[in-house]
Amino acid sequence: MDPTTPIMLPTVAHNTAPDSEPSQFILPDLINDCHYPLRKNPHCYAVSCASDQWLIDVARLAEHELRGYIEMDAGRFAAFLYPDADAFHLQVCCDFINWIFIIDDWMEGRCRRSTGSTRILYFLRYAIPSILILEQLGAKMCKSFFSRFRETASLGCTEWFIHGSELFFAGAAKQAGDLCQGTDSGIKPCFALIEFVAGIDLPDEVMSHPVVKALEDATNDHVACNDDILSYNKEQSRGDEHWENIVAVLMHDRGLDLHSAMDHAGQMCKDAIQHFEFNCTILPSWGEDVDRQVAIYIEGLQNWMIGSLHWHFVSARYFGKDRHAVKLDRIVKLLPKKHL
Template identity: 65%
Template sequence: MARVISIPHNLFILPDLISHCHYPLRQNPHCYAVSRASDQWLFDMMRLAEPEIRGHAHIDMDTGALAAVCYPNADAFHLQVCSDFLNWLFIMDDWMEYNAVDLQRTRESCIFALRDPINFDTEQLGAKMCKSFFSRLRETAGPGCTERFIHASELFFAAVAKQVDDRTKGNMYDLESYVALRQNLSAVKIGFPLIEFVAQIDLPDEVVSHPVVMALQDATNDHTIWSNDIFSYNMEQSRGDVHWHNMVAVLMHERGLDLQGAIDYAGQMCKNAIQHFESSRANLPSWGEEVDKQVAIYVEGMQNCMVGPLHWQSNSARYFGKDVHVVKRDRIVKLIPKRPTM
């Protein structure tokens, strides 16, 4: 008979996500220099913030390292735009989620900055940051790539607004509604135009909107967000956030699973996403030699956007604190005690 292993209630075991994701991990050679430059950019921007806003900055997150594994072929200029964008994204997500800024004003200001970064001016810090990196992005990005970046950003802001509203009203998500929200809340879709940007290509709209290419995007998005929900669960449960944005908690509620069962289920969802990616890749049509070369770059970029964040998160103190190296070795996570409510 198979031996049944009892898992204590105060810990869980991570799925072996890295072994399941077989794509090669590559790091951009400009990583260190760009990381320092991007952190300096963030520090200079944050000097403009009010003290209570400044306290929400996470300069030690090393988003430059994340950009470096997502966009390993970028030159230094393009990599820093990506790193600055990621710094902005993490800061904006925290500010809006925890009501450190006026959500509606921030959302409108950032969209205006994206639509007209040259002429638009504002004192709103998030929009100033947005204008800074997006003005540089527009220098080399093609029109299709630029418009796709703006559209994905609009979807992200709309999803954040809905999440904040749901939290305020105490609305809970079932599996279907959570999946629909998380697809845009993750901001992974904003990263797809950056693949074109760093490669200095501009795919035709009919290619990006083709059902097979969209299936590849969906699979990439799914793998990235479900693995993130697994990695971030402990941090989020400790502060009482999981019911509003974590698949593990949704699965426990919706499917009646215990914590380890939900973690394992989410891990299987990550494996399914990779299988979906590969089956979609096998069905890619041809658009001619030149476009096919660009599509191959785009597909490889999506691979990088799956495997890169996976390794970055497994090495990140953001999710596992000082125990990050032990967790990476053993895959055993001890639950952080919940913070007392005021």
């Protein structure tokens, strides 16, 4: 197999689902399978407070929505993902993460609001502040963080960020495809933030190289798959009609029971790491200065894999008050399904 080919959904058959659902399940050992060092940005607390205030001032959400996003702890998330950023760059990243979660929730229809995605992309591409753009709440938030992003981002970094955002909106609009294939993931624009916080500017020949693309795809696969695993309980309790969680897909399409599907998805995360490591060994050289920047970028991708994984057990978004116990024993009690 071509080592730069993205990991595909396994086709191996397993045990079929039992007649009755289990009351609990055991998570794969995701943390021990991901060996990269976890670091936290020293500006975490100050930036978290500032970004929370930004949500209050700019997002103007209803109180119960606002509380949910603050408890999500995007500040800790950004601090894990970008541990070497200064306070200014870290807050731009944190504000973006808050925004992308809100936009993702809205596009899934849970809040029944328009994102104004066309206007958002128009602003990102042309940076033209119009009254129509400012009428859309999502676009107001976008203008707020993107104007700060443009203060220091290179032209190449800006272009990659916009391109990643276009992919996100295109995938989310289709509402189709496997999350582990990266078709509607909001992760890709976040990779441009690795360049942004480090002040580097990787040439197009590097960013378009098949091995670099394979490293990004492997990171995307790992982050998306572990997110599906760790968000499964919350999502299954909602009983969504259009549900693209990889665990649910494996159960439905491959006839797996919950435990087998969890194990299978966990193996996909391990395969993504193996795929990443292999491509690191075949990375070409572009000269001393560019290679130094590439090494920073690769470390940033590693921070994304380990940081996003640990954050799921820090944020109350996924396991609530049980998150610390779940991290230790990996036992998750199935939530009852809500009647829509």
